[in-house]
Amino acid sequence: xxxxxxxxxxxxxxxxxxxxxxxxxxxxxxxxxxxxxxxxxxxxxxxxxxxxxxxxxxxxxxxxxxxxxxxxxxxxxxxxxxxxxxxxxxxxxxxxxxxxxxxxxxxxxxxxxxxxxxxxxxxxxxxxxxxxxxxxxxxxxxxxxxxxxxxxxxxxxxxxxxxxxxxxxxxxxxxxxxxxxxxxxxxxxxxxxxxxxxxxxxxxxxxxxxxxxxxxxxxxxxxxxxxxxxxxxxxxxxxxxxxxxxxxxxxxxxxxxxxxxxxxxxxxxxxxxxxxxxxxxxxxxxxxxxxxxxxxxxxxxxxxxxxxxxxxxxxxxxxxxxxxxxxxxxxxxxxxxxxxxxxxxxxxxxxxxxxxxxxxxxxxxxxxxxxxxxxxxxxxxxxxxxxxxxxxxxxxxxxxxxxxxxxxxxxxxxxxxxxxxxxxxxxxxxxxxxxxxxxxxxxxxxxxxxxxxxxxxxxxxxxxxxxxxxxxxxxxxxxxxxxxxxxxxxxxxxxxxx
Amino acid sequence: xxxxxxxxxxxxxxxxxxxxxxxxxxxxxxxxxxxxxxxxxxxxxxxxxxxxxxxxxxxxxxxxxxxxxxxxxxxxxxxxxxxxxxxxxxxxxxxxxxxxxxxxxxxxxxxxxxxxxxxxxxxxxxxxxxxxxxxxxxxxxxxxxxxxxxxxxx
Numbered sequence: 075x076x077x078x079x080x081x082x083x084x085x086x087x088x089x090x091x092x093x094x095x096x097x098x099x100x101x102x103x104x105x106x107x108x109x110x111x112x113x114x115x116x117x118x119x120x121x122x123x124x125x126x127x128x129x130x131x132x133x134x135x136x137x138x139x140x141x142x143x144x145x146x147x148x149x150x151x152x153x154x155x156x157x158x159x160x161x162x163x164x165x166x167x168x169x170x171x172x173x174x175x176x177x178x179x180x181x182x183x184x185x186x187x188x189x190x191x192x193x194x195x196x197x198x199x200x201x202x203x204x205x206x207x208x209x210x211x212x213x214x215x216x217x218x219x220x221x222x223x224x225x226x227x228x229x230x231x232x233x234x235x236x237x238x239x240x241x242x243x244x245x246x247x248x249x250x251x252x253x254x255x256x257x258x259x260x261x262x263x264x265x266x267x268x269x270x271x272x273x274x275x276x277x278x279x280x281x282x283x284x285x286x287x288x289x290x291x292x293x294x295x296x297x298x299x300x301x302x303x304x305x306x307x308x309x310x311x312x313x314x315x316x317x318x319x320x321x322x323x324x325x326x327x328x329x330x331x332x333x334x335x336x337x338x339x340x341x342x343x344x345x346x347x348x349x350x351x352x353x354x355x356x357x358x359x360x361x362x363x364x365x366x367x368x369x370x371x372x373x374x375x376x377x378x379x380x381x382x383x384x385x386x387x388x389x390x391x392x393x394x395x396x397x398x399x400x401x402x403x404x405x406x407x408x409x410x411x412x413x414x415x416x417x418x419x420x421x422x423x424x425x426x427x428x429x430x431x432x433x434x435x436x437x438x439x440x441x442x443x444x445x446x447x448x449x450x451x452x453x454x455x456x457x458x459x460x461x462x463x464x465x466x467x468x469x470x471x472x473x474x475x476x477x478x479x480x481x482x483x484x485x486x487x488x489x490x491x492x493x494x495x496x497x498x499x500x501x502x503x504x505x506x507x508x509x510x511x512x513x514x515x516x517x518x519x520x521x522x523x524x525x526x527x528x529x530x531x532x533x534x535x536x537x538x539x540x541x542x543x544x545x546x547x548x549x550x551x552x553x554x555x556x557x558x559x560x561x562x563x564x565x566x567x568x569x570x571x572x
Numbered sequence: 573x574x575x576x577x578x579x580x581x582x583x584x585x586x587x588x589x590x591x592x593x594x595x596x597x598x599x600x601x602x603x604x605x606x607x608x609x610x611x612x613x614x615x616x617x618x619x620x621x622x623x624x625x626x627x628x629x630x631x632x633x634x635x636x637x638x639x640x641x642x643x644x645x646x647x648x649x650x651x652x653x654x655x656x657x658x659x660x661x662x663x664x665x666x667x668x669x670x671x672x673x674x675x676x677x678x679x680x681x682x683x684x685x686x687x688x689x690x691x692x693x694x695x696x697x698x699x700x701x702x703x704x705x706x707x708x709x710x711x712x713x714x715x716x717x718x719x720x721x722x723x724x725x726x
Contacts, residue, residue, distance in 0.1 A: 128710070241640045241641075243631055243634055243635055243638075243640070244635070244640065246627065246631055247593060247628065247631045247632060247635065250597075250624050250625075250627050250628035250631065251593065251596075251628065253624040254596075254597075254600055254621060254624050254625060254628060257620060257621045257624070261607070261617040263610075263613065263617065264607075264608070264609070264610045264613060264616065264617045266607045266608055266610075266617045268604075268607055268617060268621065269600070269603065269621075295657065296654050296657065296658075298688075299650060299653045299654050299657060299687070299688070300646040300647070300650030300651075300653070300654065463690070463694075464688060464689070465685050465688040465689045465690035465694065465695070466685065466690070466698055466702070468684075468688045469681055469684035469685050469687075469688055469699075469702065470702060472657075472661070472684060473677070473680070473681060473684070473702070473703075473706055474706070476661065476664070476665075477677075477706060477710055477718075480665075480668065481710065481718075486665045486666070486668060486669060489661075489664075489665035489668075490662070490665060493658060493661055493662060493665070496658075497658065500654075501589075503643070504585070504642060504643045504645060505585055505586060505589050505642050505643075506640065506641055506642055506643060507589070519620075519624075522620075523620040526615060526620065527613075527614075527615045527620075530614045530615040531613075531614055531615070533614075534614055535614030535615070
């Protein structure tokens with residue numbers, strides 16, 4: 075019952091007027107950004123970070139704002155999937171399969187209402203899971219020494235992207251590239267300048283936020299410029315969302331299963347929301363078989379992936395908060411925010427800053443309710459935003475990114491750096507090399523090296539300490555298992571395609 | 573980078589990337605030997621970069637040998653627009669401090685809107701509106717000191 079006490083305390087933090095207001099702003103902005111095609115949670119959260127800094131927000135408040143944006147984006151992603159058949163972000167891809175046919179049949183409002191309830195249920199179940207499991211994980215993690223942490227980082231990199239992206243080689247190349255970029259700057263242990271080539275701007279290392287916005291937002295704009303300027307058709311009549319909400323009672327079991335699957339996919343490192351929605355959709359489809367009308371507007375085909383991807387978004391917060399190891403691109407950005415504010419997530423965070431952790435958890439519960447309430451009456455408004463022309467939206471995104479980055483240090487050098495990372499991100503995406511492992515490498519590299527060196531200084535340079543404890547051996551075994559599972563899965567998919 | 577438009581050149585992109593990354597790994601490995609290891613440090617500043625550049629090099633060589641799938645590279649028109657975006661943003665970054673925020677941003681927004689497909693009669697009013705709105709947001713709502721116009725009050 076300790077948890078309930080903590081949670082009650084968290085609600086006291088989250089219910090402060092400033093935090094409530096930020097959660098409301100975050101949810102609204104998040105839903106809007108998520109609804110815009112091409113701009114997913116990664117970009118939404120990345121763009122908000124410089125703003126959060128400039129507001130001069132305290133870490134707890136900034137985190138509440140960004141996590142509300144994150145949850146809001148996951149909610150909003152479904153809107154353009156259903157209305158336009160263009161996923162607002164990658165995890166919302168599965169929602170197009172049945173959502174768009176429903177909208178074409180004049181049941182768009184129903185699909186939006188149903189998916190709002192499914193998203194709410196998924197996110198709430200995941201937040202309950204976060205409340206219950208994160209403290210358990212913390213209890214284990216508190217006993218980790220540097221060697222175990224090093225093993226944990228290896229686990230994160232062994233599994234990153236393996237499942238979601240096509241090629242293992244490319245994911246690992248991306249991770250190594252990120253780790254190497256992470257070593258640029260003055261080495262904190264020996265004060266030796268590494269790979270700075272005399273540029274004093276690089277002495278502090280590569281700024282995470284500059285790299286993030288370049289890799290995600292700028293490369294997105296570059297990609298956008300070469301796409302066909304898609305003619306966005308005016309949305310058809312949507313109808314009321316209320317019947318869809320009642321409809322959700324019939325889909326309760328679908329929503330429940332989708333949420334649990336999504337939650338598990340979210341907790342696993344490197345899997346994330348796309349896998350969550352994919353698995354819950356395909357399992358639901360297999361379960362009903364010919365009985366269902368999947369692919370032609372089955373309501374269950376909307377409920378399952380939406381419950382799945384929102385649950386995965388909540389689940390992904392568990393490893394980020396309790397271990398300091400993000401499992402997805404968006405949680406990596408949240409980690410970047412915390413690191414930039416000199417807060418290191420991990421087991422100690424739960425002990426030293428319970429206000430922040432539990433305030434955040436409570437804010438997630440409140441944010442979920444807000445999102446549900448916002449989405450029922452305002453869904454028509456959100457759908458209208460999709461009609462805003464891209465020649466207005468994209469320059470706005472570019473400029474917010476630009477001024478936000480400039481305002482961090484008032485330095486044009488950061489802007490050049492951002493553009494360089496934009497080109498890098500663009501080329502990597504063209505080569506189908508995932509960019510998320512690059513960011514993870516950049517973010518985690520410093521900690522990884524630090525833990526390696528601490529472990530080594532304990533034994534005076536004996537490498538065997540890295541695999542001398544039961545915990546670290548289990549982590550390596552777990553990593554190897556996940557890696558093999560991913561390889562087998564990739565082989566199976568390849569065989570099926572061939 | 574390469575502007576090979578065909579999908580059949582996919583392997584080429586991966587091979588070029590593999591070669592570039594392999595050279596990068598080799599360079600990082602070689603350069604890491606110049607980092608001086610301090611006293612009483614079992615693991616010096618060069619060890620971790622070497623630990624990373626080894627798998628990077630090996631995997632890059634593997635990528636050269638077994639290239640995968642690439643997306644289609646942009647056609648000429650798209651490439652020009654992308655270069656235009658980079659050039660425009662680069663110039664914006666250069667003139668931001670000398671010219672001040674408001675004039676450089678107004679020009680940048682209007683040109684950006686043109687680049688993203690607006691007509692002049694759309695880009696001019698909305699560009700000015702967006703530029704001023706951003707100025708108001710950052711200068712007044714967020715209280716960020718933005719570079720002033722030269723000759724301005726300070």
